[in-house]
Amino acid sequence: MRPFIDFHCDTLMMFYKGSDNVSLYQNDRMLDIVRMKKSGQSAQFFATFMPASEHLLARGVTDEEYRANLYAGLMQSISEHPDEIAFARSFADYEANRKAGKISAFLTFEDGRLVEGNMKKLEQFYEMGYRLITLTWNYINCFGYPNSTDPDIMTKGLTDFGKEAVLRMNELGIIVDVSHLSDGGFWDVAAIAKKPFVASHSCARALTPHTRNLTDEMLKKVGETGSLVGVNFCPEFVGETITSRVSSLKRICDHIEYMAQKAGIESVGIGSDFDGIGGELEVGQPTDIPHIFDELSRRGFTDDAIDRIAYKNAERVMRECL
Secondary structure, X not given: OOOOEEEXXXXXXXXXXXXXOOOOOOOOOOOOHHHHHHHOOOEEXXXXXXXXXXXXXXXOOOHHHHHHHHHHHHHHHHHHOOOOEEEOOOHHHHHHHHHOOOEEEEEEEEOOHHHOOOHHHHHHHHHHOEEEEEOXXXXXXXXXXXXXXXXXXXXXXXXXXXXXXXXXXXXXXXXXXXOOEOHHHHHHHHHHOOOOOEEOOOOEOOOOOOOOOEOHHHHHHXXXXXXXXXXXXXXXXXOOOOOOOEEOHHHHHHHHHHHHHHHOHHHEEEOOOEOOOOOEEOOOOHHHHHHHHHXXXXXXXXXXXXXHHHHHHHHHHHHHHO
C-alpha cells in the first residue's frame, strides 16, 4: 500500500463548539482516522480554518474559543487513539511516527489573522505546535491581500509585517502557504522566502480559470524554488468551468499531469480540501485517493513519479522547512 501525505483538510471544524458528540476516529464526514489508516495515509495537515468573525459570533463562539476548541478536539482524539495517530511538530516526529505505523497529525492555520500583526503571537503559535500557515483566506489581514476577482486587489501583495513574518516563519520552522493569497502576494513570497513554500490546496489556472489557481508562471516559480503545489479536489478548482459542481478522477489527474509538466514532477503533491468542499466528488475520502495513483499509472507515470506525488515531495519540503 502506497503511503501519502495530504497538505489540507478542514475536518477540525466539527469541533467548533467542543468535542461532545463528534469524533475524529469515525464519522460521516469526508475524513476520519479509520479511513486514513485503511488508505495507508502517513500524514494529514489539519487546518484550523478561520471563518469570518461575525459568522463565528453568530454561532456563539469568539475567534479564540473556536481556535481552542479545534485544538483541543485534535489533541483529545490523538490521546484517545495513540496506536493509530500521533501529533507531529517536526520531520523527525513524522519519521518516528511512520516507523511506528502511526499517522502524523500536523496542525495548521487557514487564514493567519489570529497572529494580529504581532511577531510574539506568531512565536506563541509555533510553541503550541502550528507548523503551516495559509497566510490569507478570502479577506485582507495582517499578512496581506487575498485572491480576488478584483484586478486591483490581485496585484497587491504582502504587508510590511507579512514580509517580515515570512522570514520569521522560515527561521522558526513554519511552512509558508500561498493558497488563497493574491497574485501579488504569491510573487512577494517567492521573492522573499529563504525556504520552499507550498500552495497547499490549489490547481492550475490554465485548466480551470479560477483566481484560486496558479498561473503557468507561478507553477514554474514553484518548481524553480523547490516548492510544492497540492492538488485540490474542489469542483470549482478542477472542473471544466469555475461553476462546475463535479470533481472527477480524470480532472484531478489532468491537473496533476499539467502541474507536473509546468512545475516539475518534484513539486506536485496532494491537498484534498476534504470537509471544506462540496459537490459531486469522485474522490471524496482518503480511501479514494489510491485511485488517483492507479490512474496516473495508467497514464504512464512511473512508480517513482507517483511516489513523489504521493509523499516524497511532501517529505522533502517537510525536511527542509520543519
